[in-house]
Amino acid sequence: xxxxxxxxxxxxxxxxNPVTKLxxxxxxxxxxxxxxxxxASLAVLLLVIVxxxxxxxxxARLARSAGQLLLPILVVLVLVQGLTYPGGRTVLWQWGPLxxxxxxxxxxxxxxxxxVCLVLASVLLVLTTHPGDLMSAxxxxxxSPKFAYIISSTLQLIPSFQARATSILLAQQARGLTVPSNxxxxxxxxxxxxxxxxxxxxxxxxxxxxxxxxxxxxxxxRRTTLVPVRDTRAQRVARWVIPVLALAAILVSLRWIG
Amino acid sequence: MTARSTxxxxxxxxxxxxxxxxxxxxxxxxxxxxxPTELAQSSSAPAGLIAMAGYLIGxxxxxxxxxxxxxxxxxxxxxxxxxxNIVVGQLVAVLGLPVYLDSIGTVLVSxxxxxxxxVVTGILTNVIWGxxxxxxxxxxxxxxxxxxxxxGYAARLGVFRTxxxxxxAGAITGVVAAMISAPISAFIFGGATGGGTGVLVxxxxxxGQSLLASTTLQGLLSDPLDKLITFTVVYxxxxxxxARFKQRFPFVREYQVFGTKVPTxxx
Numbered sequence: 099x100x101x102x103x104x105x106x107x108x109x110x111x112x113x114x115n116p117v118t119k120l121x122x123x124x125x126x127x128x129x130x131x132x133x134x135x136x137x138a139s140l141a142v143l144l145l146v147i148v149x150x151x152x153x154x155x156x157x158a159r160l161a162r163s164a165g166q167l168l169l170p171i172l173v174v175l176v177l178v179q180g181l182t183y184p185g186g187r188t189v190l191w192q193w194g195p196l197x198x199x200x201x202x203x204x205x206x207x208x209x210x211x212x213x214v215c216l217v218l219a220s221v222l223l224v225l226t227t228h229p230g231d232l233m234s235a236x237x238x239x240x241x242s243p244k245f246a247y248i249i250s251s252t253l254q255l256i257p258s259f260q261a262r263a264t265s266i267l268l269a270q271q272a273r274g275l276t277v278p279s280n281x282x283x284x285x286x287x288x289x290x291x292x293x294x295x296x297x298x299x300x301x302x303x304x305x306x307x308x309x310x311x312x313x314x315x316x317x318x319x320r321r322t323t324l325v326p327v328r329d330t331r332a333q334r335v336a337r338w339v340i341p342v343l344a345l346a347a348i349l350v351s352l353r354w355i356g
Numbered sequence: 357m358t359a360r361s362t363x364x365x366x367x368x369x370x371x372x373x374x375x376x377x378x379x380x381x382x383x384x385x386x387x388x389x390x391x392p393t394e395l396a397q398s399s400s401a402p403a404g405l406i407a408m409a410g411y412l413i414g415x416x417x418x419x420x421x422x423x424x425x426x427x428x429x430x431x432x433x434x435x436x437x438x439x440x441n442i443v444v445g446q447l448v449a450v451l452g453l454p455v456y457l458d459s460i461g462t463v464l465v466s467x468x469x470x471x472x473x474x475v476v477t478g479i480l481t482n483v484i485w486g487x488x489x490x491x492x493x494x495x496x497x498x499x500x501x502x503x504x505x506x507x508g509y510a511a512r513l514g515v516f517r518t519x520x521x522x523x524x525a526g527a528i529t530g531v532v533a534a535m536i537s538a539p540i541s542a543f544i545f546g547g548a549t550g551g552g553t554g555v556l557v558x559x560x561x562x563x564g565q566s567l568l569a570s571t572t573l574q575g576l577l578s579d580p581l582d583k584l585i586t587f588t589v590v591y592x593x594x595x596x597x598x599a600r601f602k603q604r605f606p607f608v609r610e611y612q613v614f615g616t617k618v619p620t621x622x623x
């Protein structure tokens with residue numbers, strides 16, 4: 099398993115400054131969650147997300163990754179809310195305590211349309227933005243470099259952590275540890291795995307922190323960047339225009355629809 | 357750096373932590389007291405937005421206020437704990453256990469380095485999850501923050517000195533986690549965060565409960581058990597760790613997290 103979904107491409111979406119993409123994502127989510135009608139989400143999906151996905155060149159990957167995440171959620175949502183929504187009045191079909199209602203299906207459609215926008219837009223950001231670029235861009239905007247260190251370091255650590263966990267599990271199985279079929283008794287396997295894993299990983303910390311201190315990690319002085327993240331005047335303006343547009347869209351829709 | 361500038365930093369950090377906590381609490385209380393969605397469909401929109409924005413802003417403020425208090429050792433420990441959360445969480449999902457166990461690292465860091473460290477580890481676990489593989493845990497970041505906060509104060513009170521207190525503290529943390537996460541699964545996900553949990557929500561709704569009450573009841577069924585196991589596992593891991601390693605942490609020494617007996621002083 100790879101630890102990130104990022105796909106390298108030479109597209110206009112990839113070239114955008116990560117902060118611009120983040121601002122656009124947040125505004126998009128606010129619009130989708132602020133306007134109660136399901137067609138608002140559909141409009142955002144068709145007018146913003148789909149064109150962006152196509153021009154990014156990762157539309158196929160996006161559809162596959164987001165589909166895997168969304169499909170189980172949407173199936174459960176339609177079944178649960180369609181059949182048991184508490185505010186349901188118009189009954190279409192009934193079986194015991196379960197009643198398929200129009201209100202329930204509409205509620206599932208509203209929530210479902212929002213979730214499709216939420217998952218597609220965030221997965222698109224992840225697919226087109228290298229985590230390292232996002233971290234340096236946010237640090238340039240004033241985020242504490244400590245956050246950037248923790249996030250980047252974790253991303254590099256997860257694969258080696260998984261490798262170590264697998265090798266400990268194999269070693270314990272070689273000593274005669276069996277993985278029982280009863281799910282609750284499988285919890286017993288956790289201890290012989292966690293003990294060596296935690297001890298092994300935590301003993302490195304002391305040395306690493308000494309090395310970090312020696313290189314001025316704790317210093318609060320403002321840092322300069324080795325590789326500056328691409329940014330343009332147009333994008334600096336766009337980062338202010340997008341929130342204004344989002345606010346306008348919300349106000350207009352609330353005014354017209356009541 | 358002068359003494360005065362550290363002082364203003366400290367009050368700014370404290371203000372961020374207090375304000376963040378207040379925003380999280382206010383969001384929860386607003387959503388529970390007004391009980392939106394249900395009948396008037398048009399009012400369901402602000403509920404989702406308020407749940408997402410209030411919790412996210414509150415969690416980010418708590419984390420921003422906490423990070424400057426952490427020593428370099430704690431910062432170096434956070435990635436290990438986050439990786440532990442994610443890797444064990446995935447492993448447990450593969451083993452097919454009825455719990456999540458995705459906060460072992462958060463509780464471990466809280467016990468060794470205090471609530472502020474737990475808060476940062478907790479929020480960044482879900483942010484990294486959202487940044488890399490799956491955006492669905494991202495709205496739940498505040499729950500991990502609350503777990504880190506509560507585990508840290510539990511350790512400060514001496515919960516990890518005995519065998520029988522960690523499960524109790526875990527169950528209490530689980531109840532709070534279930535209540536905080538209920539509005540997120542109700543108003544953002546419509547109760548559909550997973551197969552098994554979705555069926556439970558549907559069951560409670562069919563029995564006549566409201567959406568928020570159903571997600572709360574579903575959470576109360578699974579979260580206390582999950583956190584009880586998490587706290588017990590962390591206690592067992594901590595007893596297995598050598599005392600010399602544990603006593604390196606200033607938080608452990610200051611609040612005597614593991615009692616007053618220090619074997620190294622006698623050896």
